[in-house]
Amino acid sequence: MSMEFDIHTHSSQGSACSRMSVEDLVQAACKKGLSGICITDHDYCWDPGNLAKLHNESGVQVYSGVELSTPVGEILVYGVHQPLLYLREDLSKLTLRVEELGGVMVAAHPFRMDFGVSTLSREERGLEPIDIEELCRRSVFSFVNTLEIFNGRSSWREILAAQKAAAILGKKGTGGSDAHSTLSVGSCVTVFDYPVLNEAQLVSQLRKGSFYAKKKEETQNVLGM
Numbered sequence: 350m351s352m353e354f355d356i357h358t359h360s361s362q363g364s365a366c367s368r369m370s371v372e373d374l375v376q377a378a379c380k381k382g383l384s385g386i387c388i389t390d391h392d393y394c395w396d397p398g399n400l401a402k403l404h405n406e407s408g409v410q411v412y413s414g415v416e417l418s419t420p421v422g423e424i425l426v427y428g429v430h431q432p433l434l435y436l437r438e439d440l441s442k443l444t445l446r447v448e449e450l451g452g453v454m455v456a457a458h459p460f461r462m463d464f465g466v467s468t469l470s471r472e473e474r475g476l477e478p479i480d481i482e483e484l485c486r487r488s489v490f491s492f493v494n495t496l497e498i499f500n501g502r503s504s505w506r507e508i509l510a511a512q513k514a515a516a517i518l519g520k521k522g523t524g525g526s527d528a529h530s531t532l533s534v535g536s537c538v539t540v541f542d543y544p545v546l547n548e549a550q551l552v553s554q555l556r557k558g559s560f561y562a563k564k565k566e567e568t569q570n571v572l573g574m
């Protein structure tokens with residue numbers, strides 16, 4: 350049985366931009382039949398004990414990650430339960446620390462700034478077309494383990510670019526809804542090749558590339574979100 354996890358979600362407790370309590374988030378994941386979720390609030394660290402309680406009550410595995418704002422873009426970190434915020438300006442140190450702690454780093458929606466949420470192409474907007482090979486040379490890719498390809502808030506142009514970049518970089522690419530409300534929970538997921546029964550198994554499969562990204566529903570394209 351394949352296991353589907355939404356590994357990019359935001360709760361109102363940890364992200365001011367989210368309207369969804371962690372309880373509602375877990376309930377929505379349960380309704381969508383997901384095996385689990387990772388809550389990746391912005392620069393915020395969840396207490397694993399509280400999340401284990403939610404797991405026990407719901408049957409949905411609940412793990413914490415964090416979405417760090419860094420000079421090279423937003424980076425999702427999994428498997429680390431210690432503060433990393435103080436390292437976000439120094440990517441080399443951050444990468445070393447995450448490695449030391451056995452975590453994994455994923456470039457979140459890496460081309461959001463390049464494609465935006467507009468339905469118009471860059472050409473139609475009077476912008477230069479983008480060379481994906483060029484994008485792949487960005488320094489962020491020398492720090493992260495992989496990149497997010499399916500993000501529930503990305504335009505299809507952005508997703509296409511991320512898919513091409515993943516192929517060029519030889520990475521699998523993850524999927525996550527980036528949900529800020531219950532409606533979009535599970536719209537994009539990461540499907541793991543082997544059973545995930547605990548966080549260590551999730552992190553090790555993310556590190557090894559034993560997964561693929563899947564888009565389950567038409568992604569919402571919410572302007573300004």
Ligand SMILES: [Zn+2]
Nearest residue numbers: 416423457458
């Ligand atoms: Zn983000």
Ligand SMILES: [Zn+2]
Nearest residue numbers: 357359416527
């Ligand atoms: Zn996010």
